[in-house]
Amino acid sequence: MVSKASKQKIFVAMSGGVDSSVSAAILKSEGYDVTGVYMKNWSGDDFGIQGDCPWEKDQEDVLEVCKKIDIPFRSFNFEKEYREKVVEYFFAEYKAGRTPNPDVMCNKEIKFHLFLKKSLEEGADLIATGHYVQRQEANGKFKLLRGVDKNKDQSYFLYSITQEQLSKSLFPIGHLKKSEVRELADKFNLPVANKPDSQGICFIGEIDVQEFLRSRIQPHQGDIIDVDTGKKVGEHDGVEFFTLGQREGIGVGGAKEPYFVVDKDWEKNVLYVGMGSDHPKLYKDLVEIENLYLIDPKSAVNDLHEFHLTASVRYRHTPEPCKLINTGGPITIKFNDPQRAVTPGQSIVLYNGEECLGGGIIN
Numbered sequence: 001m002v003s004k005a006s007k008q009k010i011f012v013a014m015s016g017g018v019d020s021s022v023s024a025a026i027l028k029s030e031g032y033d034v035t036g037v038y039m040k041n042w043s044g045d046d047f048g049i050q051g052d053c054p055w056e057k058d059q060e061d062v063l064e065v066c067k068k069i070d071i072p073f074r075s076f077n078f079e080k081e082y083r084e085k086v087v088e089y090f091f092a093e094y095k096a097g098r099t100p101n102p103d104v105m106c107n108k109e110i111k112f113h114l115f116l117k118k119s120l121e122e123g124a125d126l127i128a129t130g131h132y133v134q135r136q137e138a139n140g141k142f143k144l145l146r147g148v149d150k151n152k153d154q155s156y157f158l159y160s161i162t163q164e165q166l167s168k169s170l171f172p173i174g175h176l177k178k179s180e181v182r183e184l185a186d187k188f189n190l191p192v193a194n195k196p197d198s199q200g201i202c203f204i205g206e207i208d209v210q211e212f213l214r215s216r217i218q219p220h221q222g223d224i225i226d227v228d229t230g231k232k233v234g235e236h237d238g239v240e241f242f243t244l245g246q247r248e249g250i251g252v253g254g255a256k257e258p259y260f261v262v263d264k265d266w267e268k269n270v271l272y273v274g275m276g277s278d279h280p281k282l283y284k285d286l287v288e289i290e291n292l293y294l295i296d297p298k299s300a301v302n303d304l305h306e307f308h309l310t311a312s313v314r315y316r317h318t319p320e321p322c323k324l325i326n327t328g329g330p331i332t333i334k335f336n337d338p339q340r341a342v343t344p345g346q347s348i349v350l351y352n353g354e355e356c357l358g359g360g361i362i363n
Contacts, residue, residue: 009033010170011074011119012128013111014065016058018185018192019130021065023172025188027128028069035124036066037074039115041082041106064191074122078114085109091216097266098345099243103157103315112158112165126168133158133356134174135166142166144295144356149177156315159349159359160293210241210249217241222269224252227262227281236271239264245282245341283338287313287348289331289360296357301326307352311335313342313362319351330363 132147
């Protein structure tokens with residue numbers, strides 16, 4: 001008999017890293033008709049920098065893995081769309097004085113929109129990625145669950161995924177810990193088994209963010225004010241180049257404790273700093289949300305009151321207990337305990353236990 005798996009054609013988004021490579025190997029071992037696809041999203045230096053994105057090497061690694069596990073190799077080019085949807089968003093948010101999350105936008109616009117769409121057009125039944133998340137189906141509805149490895153869980157970046165996208169996506173390593181993925185890479189004898197994890201911005205890699213921003217945002221001098229004394233303690237060259245909770249690069253010394261960015265006035269170009277990493281001004285319990293999105297479209301915002309709601313305000317931030325306030329104005333999340341460095345422009349992601357419910361942008 002022919003198994004159900006062997007009848008299903010899956011395009012796996014492969015970056016050249018160990019996670020997506022093991023994902024492809026697992027699916028092949030389970031009998032699926034697997035094709036490995038490298039997405040070329042960034043290769044040039046239109047902004048005056050190259051960045052540490054060795055796309056040729058990554059693509060070659062994908063090709064070698066495909067040869068090793070005996071699956072076809074493809075390459076999709078989304079460079080134009082990536083610049084329009086992700087890079088331009090990145091600059092626009094910083095210019096507005098906010099701190100964006102390009103990985104969230106990359107997943108939304110590139111991986112689970114363009115890649116999924118093109119894969120289906122090219123004959124795939126499903127796509128798969130190396131994300132540390134899990135998919136659960138019940139009564140025709142799909143849920144996005146956190147990855148078993150809480151240190152690697154990537155549900156934070158996928159909160160805007162739709163039911164249709166979830167129905168067409170598999171996450172073969174979401175039930176594994178990173179150490180187990182490495183062990184499987186050895187077991188499958190993959191050429192990338194010992195390749196270090198990638199860092200930095202999605203598809204751009206490790207870059208000097210300041211240099212990247214300065215390629216498009218002109219420096220403009222402003223004052224640095226001690227939030228406790230009201231005194232000027234230095235100058236900066238643009239609040240756009242700073243984010244809440246930042247310590248490095250402020251350029252103010254001589255204080256008894258290190259200064260941290262605790263607030264910024266974008267209109268007046270004033271940067272406010274306070275001494276100590278636990279300065280009271282760095283903490284807040286009320287967070288206003290823009291564009292709240294729920295993965296289950298049949299859920300109403302008020303339904304969230306029925307859940308044991310928790311929320312994360314950044315990647316690897318342990319979801320903290322909270323309540324949702326919806327009184328007709330902007331939707332607000334109230335944490336039981338104040339959270340540190342809640343940053344406008346970043347995502348706030350909501351959970352009910354292990355289930356990712358959705359999220360929005362911090363205002």
